[in-house]
Amino acid sequence: MLRKIAFYFRHLMLMSSVNKIRLILTSAGIFVAVFLFPAGIIVSESYYNERLKIVGETAEYTAVISSPENNNDIKESLSEIVSQTPVKDIVTSDNVPVLSVPVHGSTYLTVMARFHGITRTNMILPIICDEGYLPEKAQLVEGRFISSNDLAENSPVVIIDEFTAELICPDESAVGKSIEIGGKTGGSSTAQDNGEEMQKIQAQIIGVVKNSYVSEQRRLSLKRDLDNIAESNIFTEVSVYCPINMISEWFPDSAVQSFFIYSFDNSKDYEDFADKAEYMSLLNAKKGGAFDISTREALISDLEKELSNTKSLLNFIMTVLCVISGISIMSVTFFSVKERISEIGIRKAFGASKVDIVFQFIFEMLIIAFFVSVTAVCLAYYCCKGAEIYLAEKLFISFKVNVSLYKLALPVAVGLIEALFSSFVPSIYAANIKVTDSLRFE
Amino acid sequence: MNKLIEMSEIRKTYTGKRYVLDGVDFSLEKGEIAAITGESGSGKSTFLNIVGLLDSFTEGTYLFDGAPVYKNRLNSYYKQRAADIGFVFQAYCLIESISVQENILMPFMYNDKPVNKSLYAQMDELLNELNITALKDKKVALLSGGEKQRTAICRAMIKKPKLIIADEPTGNLDEKNAELVISAFKKISDLGTSVIVVTHNLHLSFGAEKVYALEKGSFRLC
Numbered sequence: 265m266l267r268k269i270a271f272y273f274r275h276l277m278l279m280s281s282v283n284k285i286r287l288i289l290t291s292a293g294i295f296v297a298v299f300l301f302p303a304g305i306i307v308s309e310s311y312y313n314e315r316l317k318i319v320g321e322t323a324e325y326t327a328v329i330s331s332p333e334n335n336n337d338i339k340e341s342l343s344e345i346v347s348q349t350p351v352k353d354i355v356t357s358d359n360v361p362v363l364s365v366p367v368h369g370s371t372y373l374t375v376m377a378r379f380h381g382i383t384r385t386n387m388i389l390p391i392i393c394d395e396g397y398l399p400e401k402a403q404l405v406e407g408r409f410i411s412s413n414d415l416a417e418n419s420p421v422v423i424i425d426e427f428t429a430e431l432i433c434p435d436e437s438a439v440g441k442s443i444e445i446g447g448k449t450g451g452s453s454t455a456q457d458n459g460e461e462m463q464k465i466q467a468q469i470i471g472v473v474k475n476s477y478v479s480e481q482r483r484l485s486l487k488r489d490l491d492n493i494a495e496s497n498i499f500t501e502v503s504v505y506c507p508i509n510m511i512s513e514w515f516p517d518s519a520v521q522s523f524f525i526y527s528f529d530n531s532k533d534y535e536d537f538a539d540k541a542e543y544m545s546l547l548n549a550k551k552g553g554a555f556d557i558s559t560r561e562a563l564i565s566d567l568e569k570e571l572s573n574t575k576s577l578l579n580f581i582m583t584v585l586c587v588i589s590g591i592s593i594m595s596v597t598f599f600s601v602k603e604r605i606s607e608i609g610i611r612k613a614f615g616a617s618k619v620d621i622v623f624q625f626i627f628e629m630l631i632i633a634f635f636v637s638v639t640a641v642c643l644a645y646y647c648c649k650g651a652e653i654y655l656a657e658k659l660f661i662s663f664k665v666n667v668s669l670y671k672l673a674l675p676v677a678v679g680l681i682e683a684l685f686s687s688f689v690p691s692i693y694a695a696n697i698k699v700t701d702s703l704r705f706e
Numbered sequence: 707m708n709k710l711i712e713m714s715e716i717r718k719t720y721t722g723k724r725y726v727l728d729g730v731d732f733s734l735e736k737g738e739i740a741a742i743t744g745e746s747g748s749g750k751s752t753f754l755n756i757v758g759l760l761d762s763f764t765e766g767t768y769l770f771d772g773a774p775v776y777k778n779r780l781n782s783y784y785k786q787r788a789a790d791i792g793f794v795f796q797a798y799c800l801i802e803s804i805s806v807q808e809n810i811l812m813p814f815m816y817n818d819k820p821v822n823k824s825l826y827a828q829m830d831e832l833l834n835e836l837n838i839t840a841l842k843d844k845k846v847a848l849l850s851g852g853e854k855q856r857t858a859i860c861r862a863m864i865k866k867p868k869l870i871i872a873d874e875p876t877g878n879l880d881e882k883n884a885e886l887v888i889s890a891f892k893k894i895s896d897l898g899t900s901v902i903v904v905t906h907n908l909h910l911s912f913g914a915e916k917v918y919a920l921e922k923g924s925f926r927l928c
Contacts, residue, residue: 275815278804282804
């Protein structure tokens with residue numbers, strides 16, 4: 265029995281490829297519709313998955329409060345709704361140069377540091393990315409984190425990430441080295457800020473944390489700038505973390521912009537805080553002093569909404585393409601039926617039923633659709649992989665292909681469904697051709 | 707019962723005015739060979755189509771292997787066509803885009819007979835008998851008329867049907883190959899297969915027990 269089934273399907277598979285013109289036209293029709301679909305899915309899914317990953321990796325039960333103005337009002341408002349501030353982060357509004365080295369002729373690489381003051385000894389560190397100001401659960405690579413003693417004694421210590429360590433202490437461990445803020449670092453040359461000598465501040469590096477997504481992006485940007493050296497100086501920005509009180513000690517005159525990160529031990533406290541902060545923001549809005557509250561859930565929800573809109577657009581384009589290619593495939597199948605009228609008669613004369621004829625035409629189309637769809641998906645995947653390498657190597661843009669197998673199976677299913685629907689009507693037409701008429705057909 | 711085909715008062719009209727077959731009585735025993743002759747347009751092809759369950763008749767009664775054939779249920783006889791009837795068409799009716807072997811085995815897609823080693827051995831034997839072994843893997847489109855004719859005969863015979871209907875099976879063959887075909891038909895009829903042959907050449911009457919002439923829509927026994 266199995267032998268018979270194998271014989272049956274082997275014959276049908278053979279028949280699906282004997283007509284080269286039909287094979288090429290049908291393949292082209294399916295390929296056009298199917299190729300763009302996985303390509304779109306891979307690009308959009310990868311883009312949003314990468315962003316969702318960034319947001320998803322942020323610390324749980326954490327809210328970020330930010331306001332472009334009136335810091336004191338925010339502080340007052342917030343003090344009314346929280347009795348404790350587990351993590352409070354203040355960012356200098358201006359970047360401070362920490363390193364300047366000649367890289368090519370008169371071109372200098374100047375590393376600007378954005379200082380983040382922190383109040384707690386846990387591993388939640390602030391990062392700034394496209395989604396805003398995010399609290400990230402950082403991973404220590406070497407050294408230690410800021411301790412309660414450092415906070416109490418206002419120790420001049422800092423934590424940097426791998427990217428910063430690579431820049432200011434290449435080829436050696438950064439832990440234990442000193443960083444000269446506004447001046448020279450570890451023996452490197454002194455940075456100048458528009459010719460004015462800055463106040464020299466020495467801080468000891470006590471720990472190095474793993475690069476955040478933002479640091480990786482900056483590393484790529486710097487690589488691009490170094491590969492295309494022009495006359496002007498090259499600047500890059502890094503993040504440096506220090507005890508909060510050191511911010512006001514080191515930068516007394518700096519215009520400070522405030523972001524506050526509040527983290528909680530449980531969801532109840534966190535939700536309570538978020539609700540109250542939102543209410544306070546609405547009240548303050550009437551007085552013109554509103555502030556923004558970013559929560560992990562809100563960011564994820566925004567991203568998902570954005571992804572859903574992109575998907576809707578992709579689905580619409582895909583549907584239009586499917587309809588157009590479906591009509592063309594149907595035309596090709598009709599053409600094929602007309603061309604194979606004699607064959608249909610022969611098969612019927614030798615015992616093929618109407619169902620056999622319908623099944624044969626649909627099966628042939630499904631076989632073509634399956635192979636073409638799988639090829640289109642593989643090609644789309646490898647094109648995106650190629651784009652990933654090209655973007656990183658040539659355009660220095662970080663884009664990582666990140667898509668599930670299920671999402672890639674979807675375009676294959678679409679290709680098969682399209683083939684099924686577009687070959688159904690021609691197959692019925694073929695099955696209803698009168699056997700004596702088709703045998704006379706030459 | 708030894709009768710494979712019993713037809714009585716079969717009439718067929720396409721237009722409703724003129725009858726192509728007008729009261730045909732025909733019967734065929736199992737293992738019997740019948741030759742039919744007649745002028746072009748005399749209704750031979752219509753008769754063969756009705757006998758082969760490819761076309762319906764307008765009036766009359768038809769028993770195939772003892773079972774009545776209903777004139778309005780033509781589409782339901784595909785199983786009989788698959789298992790019991792083999793055709794050799796005048797225009798060969800082979801699928802040009804595939805090989806000789808694929809054409810010969812194609813009917814087995816639609817019947818219950820097994821596809822096994824013995825079937826392939828049987829095919830090889832038939833191909834040898836009809837002198838086309840070397841063409842087994844060749845595409846039909848590349849064959850000559852005579853080679854196509856023998857392939858079509860091989861396809862009709864391989865499933866050992868109860869009935870073979872052959873329309874001018876030696877029309878494109880030289881004398882030597884015609885003899886091979888006649889001998890193959892005789893051999894298969896000895897095994898119990900009935901054969902209806904349409905021929906214009908009465909001296910090649912395939913050793914038929916009965917020779918009919920189709921004239922004015924009805925048969926005359928020669």
